[in-house]
Amino acid sequence: GAGVSQSPRYKVAKRGQDVALRCDPISGHVSLFWYQQALGQGPEFLTYFQNEAQLDKSGLPSDRFFAERPEGSVSTLKIQRTQQEDSAVYLCASSLELVSELTDTQYFGPGTRLTVL
Amino acid sequence: AQRVTQPEKLLSVFKGAPVELKCNYSYSGSPELFWYVQYSRQRLQLLLRHISRESIKGFTADLNKGETSFHLKKPFAQEEDSAMYYCALTGEINTDKLIFGTGTRLQVFP
Numbered sequence: 001g002a003g004v005s006q007s008p009r010y011k012v013a014k015r016g017q018d019v020a021l022r023c024d025p026i027s028g029h030v031s032l033f034w035y036q037q038a039l040g041q042g043p044e045f046l047t048y049f050q051n052e053a054q055l056d057k058s059g060l061p062s063d064r065f066f067a068e069r070p071e072g073s074v075s076t077l078k079i080q081r082t083q084q085e086d087s088a089v090y091l092c093a094s095s096l097e098l099v100s101e102l103t104d105t106q107y108f109g110p111g112t113r114l115t116v117l
Numbered sequence: 118a119q120r121v122t123q124p125e126k127l128l129s130v131f132k133g134a135p136v137e138l139k140c141n142y143s144y145s146g147s148p149e150l151f152w153y154v155q156y157s158r159q160r161l162q163l164l165l166r167h168i169s170r171e172s173i174k175g176f177t178a179d180l181n182k183g184e185t186s187f188h189l190k191k192p193f194a195q196e197e198d199s200a201m202y203y204c205a206l207t208g209e210i211n212t213d214k215l216i217f218g219t220g221t222r223l224q225v226f227p
Contacts (some may be wrong), residue, residue, distance in 0.1 A: 004160075035217075042203050042218050044206075048212055055212060056212045060215075095213065105163050106163070109160065
């Protein structure tokens, strides 16, 4: 079946522009995560949804970052008034949310590379 | 604070040589530890997790709680093992968010 998909794959924005990044999780996956990966770094957690509920947004770096998942499936990460330091690869991951004490496997999308000029 | 440290940015070996990618962590509770791999032009994917205690593609990793380490090992490296390897942990209740290290690039030369 299809994996996690993200669009666009590449985005170039001028400083101050707003951008919207889309994530289509694997069908039926309850949990959805956003990560930010700066050049030469590992992915860093941004926010987490369980269905449409945003349960953790502790990783969002500023109030310019906003994420939503209104129907519990597709999610959008929006960045307002982009800054150069927002340049990074934005990764989306989804997991099934099995009823278990173990952590579910997260399946990652290909990422969106955002470059802010 | 939760932290994952991968001290080596780059590890280069010849085919057939043993490989050990180091990972140390700091966490106050009982985390789950993972290794993720990203091959060239592919997406990040799970390689193995300490809970399953299995060998994947010849790789193993043992959780050492005393040394807070989760090193990834393979006795005989293959060229197709060349990739970025990320160690990660999770452990917070009610969230499965992953805390990643900075990654180690493994290069296996023929």
